[in-house]
Each structure stands twice: as C-alpha cells, then as structure tokens.
Amino acid sequence: MGTLLTRWRTWLWVLPAVALLLVFVYYPIVDNLRLSFFSWNAFSPEPRFVGLDNYAETFADPVFWRALLNNTAYAVVSLVFQAGLSLVLAALLEELVGKRMRGLLRTLYFIPAAMSITVVGVLFSFLYNPRYGLVNAALDAVGLGHLGRAWLGEESSAIWSVIAMSQWQSVGYTAVLFVVAIQRIPREYYEAARVDGSGAVRMFFSITLPMVREMTTLIVILTISGAFLVFNEVMVMTAGGPDNSSQVLGTWLYRKAFFEDDMGYAATVATVIFVITFAIAALQLAVSRRRRYDA
C-alpha cells in the first residue's frame, strides 16, 4: 500500500503541467471541433446543432478559398526564403567570414526576429506608405518610380507585401539555425575535400547540404505549418483587406467570429486549419521516426 501511495504521489510532479495543458490546450481543440457542428451568436448564445451546414457554407465561400490560396502562397514563398536563401547565407557565413565578424553578422541578421511582429508590421506599414514611404522613394531613386504603388492598399499587391515583410523578419532567424547545424559538421570533412581539390560550391552540395538534411526537414515543416497559422502580420498590416484580397485563414476566422458574429462558421475554419497543421505535424513525426529506424 505504501509503495502504491508514493507511486501515485509522484503524479504531483506533472500535475500542474498536465492540468494546464488539458484545460487550456486540449479541451479547446476538442471543443472547437464540436462547435463547428453548431450555430450560435451573441443573440442566441445557446449553440444549436446544424450538422454539416457550417462546412457546406465554408466550402462554398470564395473568400475561404481565397484565404487558403493566400496561405499556400505564404508557404511557397517562405520555403524559398527560409529553407533556400537562409541556408545559402548560413553556408556563406561559415565559409567566408572570420570568427568575430561572423558573430557580428549573425547578430545583425537575428535582430528583426527579436522584434515583435506588431512593431515590424507597423514599421513596414510606414515603409509601404504610397506617398511618403521608403519603398516608393527607393524605387524613385533607382529610376523605377513607375513601379511605385499603394503596396498595402491594392488588391494585387497587399498579400505579397505582407509576405515580403514576413521574409524580412524571419530569414535571419532560420539562417542562425542553419549556422548551428553547419557548425556540428566535423571540420575534417571539409579539410579532406579541400585536399581533394574540391571548391566551395562543390563542398556545399556534397558535404553541407546532406549533413544539414535533418535541420532542413525540420525547417521545411515548421515553415509550412507556420504559413497556415499566420495571423499577426496580416491583422496588423491589412486586416485581410482590401476587399478580402489579403485574407488568410487565421484572419478570416477572427473576422467571422468577432466581427460578423458567425461563431459556427469560424469554428469550422479553425477546424480546417487544425486538420492541415496537424497533418503536417504528423508527417514530421512519421518522417523523423522512420529516420530513427533507418539509423
């Protein structure tokens, strides 16, 4: 009896964490799924069961598809910059730059990531300002003034301008992660390759790239699921406008729930986000598990 008691007492160690997780993380996710089958709003706070009506409404809504498309664009562009450009930058940092200078550059690259997305969003809404912003001024300065526009105010450019800003904020962060992965590669590999007469480009493709594969997979997954969860920067800079052209799933859900008071629809959009991001995460687990068995 005594041992049984002490064994159960060890539960006290994980109890606070588990309780918080169950109440504030797990319960809401499950509840959201349930709510997506109901309809309710501020005037009829008692949810009414409507079956799959919310799903039918959601999938028939062009704005929903527009948002999904924008999330996809976000993912594609981010993949190029987070998984591609930042790896090239990290490799260049390691290959070309001396130790002290490397630390300095790495710090500079990371600074945007240390700033809040709201600060960055508001800052860029100034930079994108059609009359006084730096972006148009810079285009003017190099003779491309005719390309200037109201970046956040036009349907054709709003979402792309937000995506561009987002790259600015996070490329340095990813580059730092790659730098760490590259530093874990044994130096001897490069020395041996150098003795064999391999150039920097050759070494990048035959040593660096395969050796950081695990980090690359992780960054690809994090980037894609991040792109489907994006909310802050769109909310701060365009709130989905103009005319829903820069809507993403997150902002559309927010708008439906807290402005249009259509809670059931919003819960349905949330479920779609959940399914997408959960599938990506499960894929990651499967991939990393298979690799463990391979090794």
Next chain:
Amino acid sequence: MIALGSSMERPAASHGGTARASLGVRALAGRLLGWSLLGAFAVAMLYPVLWMVLSGFKDNQEIFNQPWAPPGELRWENYARAWDLGVVRYFGNSVIVTGASIVATTLISAWAAYGLCRLRLPFGNAVALLVLGGLLLSPTVALIPLFRLLTSIGLFDTHWALIVLYTAFRIPFTIFLIRAYMIELPRAVDEAATIDGATRTQIFWRVILPMCRPILVSAALLQALFAWNEFAFALVFISDESLKTLPVGLVAMQSRLLTDWPVVLAGLTMAALPTILLFLVGQRQFLRGLTEGVGK
C-alpha cells in the same frame, strides 16, 4: 583566404598553369559575390531598424521631405510624448504578463521535467505523449473555445487570461527543453543527496534546480521573447484599454496618431528595445535554447 591559398599551393599535376589561374579568378569572383550578398543582407536587415530609431527623433517635415537623412536634431520629446500617450501603460502591462508567465512556465516545466526524467510515473509514457502532443496544437485553432471558456470562468479581460495561456501553451516546449538538459545530469547526484537524507522535493530545489540554471535562463529568455511579442491572444482576450499589452497597444496607438509618424515610431522603438537588448545580452543562452528546442 584559406581556400584560395590552399588551391594555389597544391601541386596540381593534372592542371596546366592557365587552368590553375582561372580557378583562382573564379574562386575570387565567388568570394566577392558571397561577400556582397552577406553585406547586402546585413544592410537590408539593419536599415529599416535604423530608420525607425532615427525617424523617432525627426519631425513630420523631415520624415516626409528627407526620408534618408539623419535627424537635424534629437527630438527626445517624441519619445516622451509616445511614453505619455500610452506606451507607459502598455509597457507596464507587458512587464506584468511577461514576468508572471516566465516564472510560472519555467517553474512548472522544470517541476514536471524532473518528474518525467527521474521518477517512474504510472502511465508515464502517456503523460510524455500528452506533453509532446501539446507541441502540435496551435493557439489560433483554440481562439473561439478559449473565448467561451475564459468568459465562463471569469478570466476574460484580465491579465490572468494572458498569464495562464502564455504558460499553458509554452509548457510543452519548455518541458522538452529542460528535460533534454536534466537527463544529462548524473543520477549519482540524486543518490548522494538521498543518502544525506534529503527528500525528493529538497533534492529538486536545492540540487537539481541550481544545476539546471543555464537551461533555465535559456527557457526564461525564450519565454520572454514569446510573451512580450504575443499578439493574437492579447488582441482577442483583452478589451479594456487600460489592460492592453504593448503589441496590441501599438496598433491602437498607430490608428489614433495616424498623422504623427515620429511619435508612433518612437513608440515602436521603445517597444522593440527590451527584447533586442535581451537578445544582445543573452545571445549564448538564446541560441542554446533555440537549437536545443529545435534540434532534438
């Protein structure tokens, strides 16, 4: 220079002299290109930040007419005005919410990590899985049910709402971070303390926690970065203007002071400063946390 030097020294029997020279030129061109990319990137990262800080000292005329020039004089009054117009209040709220969630997250996570890596729990694997699963669930999806939940338990529109959520959603990551470090500590330490008559709880507080200090600092810094910058929860669950945190407050401030760019930019600078300084001071701990958390 190393790569270039070694390729020149190598007695390249198979290459002719011209081939070697062109290799050198190509390597040099590659280097130049690489350096310009790194340099251009550094400028692109830094310039907007610099522009923000400097424009905070200008007046509207200067910002609009000479966007590239440094400010003619340092108008500290912009900073004072931004501070008085709300930054001071948002700042205070952010300090409260961030501080409380740092303490709660690190303590609760360290406590649980110890249980998970040193004691045999009944259903220990299930608990570990539950924690791991928490990493996969996203805040956005939980917005609507949380809105209902917080309203019904009376936490809506209080700092507690944010403190509790910032803690709960970051516990999985923080447990894994601390556990990865704790698991490497020699078990002999626990055993020695047990022989000296210490209880489990005493061992945790007096032996394990002090030994984990480096990773606790990393965990605290990452939590600070997260909580200080969090936007979605702060936007949805706080409606009282006097309780708003910096990220949400700044957006309100921007729409209130639409034409007063220097004051808003001064406010942005003040909001960005704490986390940038934290990062500069605690870089090593920051990076340890990032890579331990991501790399394992």
